[in-house]
Amino acid sequence: MYKKLPVEFLFQLFALLLGFILIHGVYVTVIRPQADAFLAREHARMAEDSSYEQQQNFYVVLRDYEQEACLVLMFWALAILGYKGVNTFRQQRLLDEDLLQLPGGLPIGVEDVRELIGRLDEVPAGRRELLLPRALRSAIQRFGATRNVQDAATALGNVCESEGERMESELSTIRYIAWAIPSVGFIGTVRGIGAALSQAHQAVEGDITGVTQSLGVAFNSTFIALVISIVLMFFIHQLQLMQERLVLDTETYGDRQLIARLRIHP
Numbered sequence: 001m002y003k004k005l006p007v008e009f010l011f012q013l014f015a016l017l018l019g020f021i022l023i024h025g026v027y028v029t030v031i032r033p034q035a036d037a038f039l040a041r042e043h044a045r046m047a048e049d050s051s052y053e054q055q056q057n058f059y060v061v062l063r064d065y066e067q068e069a070c071l072v073l074m075f076w077a078l079a080i081l082g083y084k085g086v087n088t089f090r091q092q093r094l095l096d097e098d099l100l101q102l103p104g105g106l107p108i109g110v111e112d113v114r115e116l117i118g119r120l121d122e123v124p125a126g127r128r129e130l131l132l133p134r135a136l137r138s139a140i141q142r143f144g145a146t147r148n149v150q151d152a153a154t155a156l157g158n159v160c161e162s163e164g165e166r167m168e169s170e171l172s173t174i175r176y177i178a179w180a181i182p183s184v185g186f187i188g189t190v191r192g193i194g195a196a197l198s199q200a201h202q203a204v205e206g207d208i209t210g211v212t213q214s215l216g217v218a219f220n221s222t223f224i225a226l227v228i229s230i231v232l233m234f235f236i237h238q239l240q241l242m243q244e245r246l247v248l249d250t251e252t253y254g255d256r257q258l259i260a261r262l263r264i265h266p
Helices: 004-048 058-062 065-094 110-121 131-146 149-170 172-198 200-204 209-257
Strands: none
Touching: 004 058, 004 065, 058 065, 058 209, 065 131, 065 172, 065 209, 110 131, 131 149, 131 209, 149 172, 149 209, 172 209
């Protein structure tokens, strides 16, 4: 379990770098050129016709730096969510396998402990540290040491509970990103309003172009940040639901396949 932590950290670092490269590349080659071209056409039309109303454009809504930062953070968060989701799915599929390889209804005694541990040792190394094998191993070892079924059930529950807490704590990075995205949008709001106020003298003279553009920065950054935050929170809750189901299903698997079949022979 501990050997996987650096791999996950490197994955997160690579995902952040890749997200920045891809999103920034799209902004430089597509979004900002398209937005600048659209604004230039709109300004020309407004100069020709004073009653012309400027139209909305998707590229203009996305063009500012705050929106770019929000999209980079969204890409990063989705990559981490995908990584954890795939890992959770792998563990969920393991519940469909019979790791103990025992005939149905056959009771398990203390004399079977060594054989059961050996069968768990046959699980491939890449899957041996997943939740289900660890929970079963802990319960079997506790049963062999104490000869008490309740102690085995407690050991199984403790492993599942600690795994649930670990998964919950590892979501802190994603939750931080989900909090940071609206904050970045609010920074754009403050920047846009500040720029609009600094151009108030132009509006008094009749030129409101600069003020409207600055207010557009404020509103667009907040709009994009809130939309991204809503989408991201949906996927966060879906991942959390998957992880909670994994923990509960693992405990149920252990109770049915192991704990309910443990026997202490007189």
